[in-house]
Amino acid sequence: MKITFCCDDTWPDPWLKGLRETLPGAEVSIWEPGAPQADYALVWAPPQQFIDEQAAGLKAMFNIGAGVDALLPLTIPAALPVYRLEDAGMSVQMAEYVCQAVIRFFRGLDAYEADMARGVWQHQRNPRRAEYPVGVMGLGKMGARVAQALTVFDYTVNGWSRSPRELDGVTCFSGMEQLDDFLASTRILVNLLPLHAETENIINARTLGLLQSGAYVINVGRGGHVVDADLIAQIESGHVSGAMLDVFREEPLPAGHPFWTQEKIILTPHTSARTLARDSIAQIVGKVAALSRGESVTGRVDLGRGY
Numbered sequence: 001m002k003i004t005f006c007c008d009d010t011w012p013d014p015w016l017k018g019l020r021e022t023l024p025g026a027e028v029s030i031w032e033p034g035a036p037q038a039d040y041a042l043v044w045a046p047p048q049q050f051i052d053e054q055a056a057g058l059k060a061m062f063n064i065g066a067g068v069d070a071l072l073p074l075t076i077p078a079a080l081p082v083y084r085l086e087d088a089g090m091s092v093q094m095a096e097y098v099c100q101a102v103i104r105f106f107r108g109l110d111a112y113e114a115d116m117a118r119g120v121w122q123h124q125r126n127p128r129r130a131e132y133p134v135g136v137m138g139l140g141k142m143g144a145r146v147a148q149a150l151t152v153f154d155y156t157v158n159g160w161s162r163s164p165r166e167l168d169g170v171t172c173f174s175g176m177e178q179l180d181d182f183l184a185s186t187r188i189l190v191n192l193l194p195l196h197a198e199t200e201n202i203i204n205a206r207t208l209g210l211l212q213s214g215a216y217v218i219n220v221g222r223g224g225h226v227v228d229a230d231l232i233a234q235i236e237s238g239h240v241s242g243a244m245l246d247v248f249r250e251e252p253l254p255a256g257h258p259f260w261t262q263e264k265i266i267l268t269p270h271t272s273a274r275t276l277a278r279d280s281i282a283q284i285v286g287k288v289a290a291l292s293r294g295e296s297v298t299g300r301v302d303l304g305r306g307y
Contacts, residue, residue, distance in 0.1 A: 001288075004038035004054065006031035007064055008045040015042065015064075018281040023288075040288055045070040055080050060291055062284050065275055066090060066142060068301050069195040069222060082301040083287060088280040090273035091145035097272040098146045098190055098218060101244040102155070105188065105216045106132050110242075129154055133212075135186030137202075138193035138221060139165045139172065140307070142273065146192060158185050162198075183210035188218070195222035196306025205230040208240060215240045220272040223248035228259065235264050246272040 003019060003026050005012055012030055019028045019042075029035070031050055037057040043050070044064050051074055055061075060081045063071060068084050076082065104110060108124040115122060133156040136147040143159070144167055150157045151169035159167060160182040164174040173182035183189070189211055193199045203217065204227040217240060219226055228249065234240040242264035248257075251270055259265050287297040301307065 001026040001040070002036065002038040003028045003040045003042065004031040004035065005029070006041060006043045006046045006050050006054075010044055010064070014277040015281065018277055019285070022281055022285045042284065043071075046074070048074055051076055060288070062287070063301065064280055064284075066140075066273075067194060067222065068303070068307060069224075071301070072196060072303065072306055076303060078303075081291075082303065083284075083297065083299045084301050084307075085275065085280055085283060086299045087141050087145075088283050089276040091142045094142045094192070094220060094273040095146050095149035097246070097268075098220060099149055099153070101218045101266075102134060102150060102188055102190070103153070105242070105244075106155075130156065132156075132187050133158060133185055134188045134190060135160065135182055136170075137161075137182075137189065137191045139167065139170075140192070140194070143192040146190060158182055179207075180210055183207055184212070187212040187214065188216045190218045191221040191225055193221045193225060194307035195224050198306075200224050201227050203227065203231065205233065208234045211240070213239060217243040217245075219243065220246045223251070228257075232258055232262060235262060242266070244268070246270055 001023065005015055005028065016028055019026065033049060033053070038054060039059050041054060041058055041061045042064055043061055055077050058080055060083060063082060063084045066085050071082065106127055108127070111124045134150050135158040136143050137160050139147065139159045139161040147157050147159050147167055147170045157170045158173065159165065159170045160173045160179060162174065165172045191203060193202065201224070203219070203225050208215070208230060217231065231240065231243060235242060244266040245259065246268045247270055253259060253267065259267060290297045
């Protein structure tokens with residue numbers, strides 16, 4: 001069995017070591033142009049040349065992340081099975097990140113931090129949970145985990161997805177025809193949508209304007225979901241209280257970008273849910289073994305739909 005690794009901006013050593021330990025009989029290598037044909041591939045943002053050279057002989061290609069937007073611009077044969085990571089230790093990280101962001105805003109911890117920095121001892125507002133409904137856009141594995149984690153803290157939680165979903169403790173909306181109602185029911189907006197043609201720029205002046213007054217935006221989906229200038233304008237108008245952003249249109253975020261100087265925006269460097277090599281390798285190896293036995297596996301990507 002030959003496995004090739006073609007992952008842009010990913011330190012390969014833990015992956016190669018883990019694959020070789022888990023599949024001692026496999027030949028594992030980093031892809032280079034003109035490399036021999038492999039049976040399976042692990043990829044992240046591969047070039048089109050990789051697809052052109054390897055796709056015809058691959059039994060499956062594994063995207064080492066939950067989001068597959070980097071694959072969408074490529075021409076990939078429809079017959080090539082492409083699988084994304086399912087959880088692999090990322091959903092609990094995402095739930096932690098989002099819960100702390102929601103709690104920080106809800107409890108006014110930013111105001112306490114500012115007070116402490118000035119040596120001021122005082123109580124801030126005493127908020128009511130009923131006045132801070134949380135809306136989660138995207139109810140896949142990570143979105144569902146986030147939404148249900150928030151219910152533990154007794155928040156009113158709404159969810160919106162492309163197709164109908166049912167989650168305990170979550171009021172679910174679906175389809176574009178219910179998007180406006182979902183937004184109007186939301187004060188704290190959490191975005192975990194996949195990025196494709198239908199969701200690009202979905203957080204814009206119109207949709208932000210539908211949120212409840214004093215809204216807060218947490219984006220852990222993709223930078224392309226947010227119209228940056230619209231978000232800044234809504235913050236400056238006071239309709240949006242602030243935002244916590246982990247993903248951006250260009251990464252690293254350019255030095256001159258206005259997000260850096262907007263004091264009501266908290267930035268983190270795409271760290272809300274990091275890919276864990278060991279957990280991911282275990283999942284991929286399990287799927288390779290199942291495919292080798294002729295069994296079906298979950299997580300296959302519909303590139304036409306973008307996830």
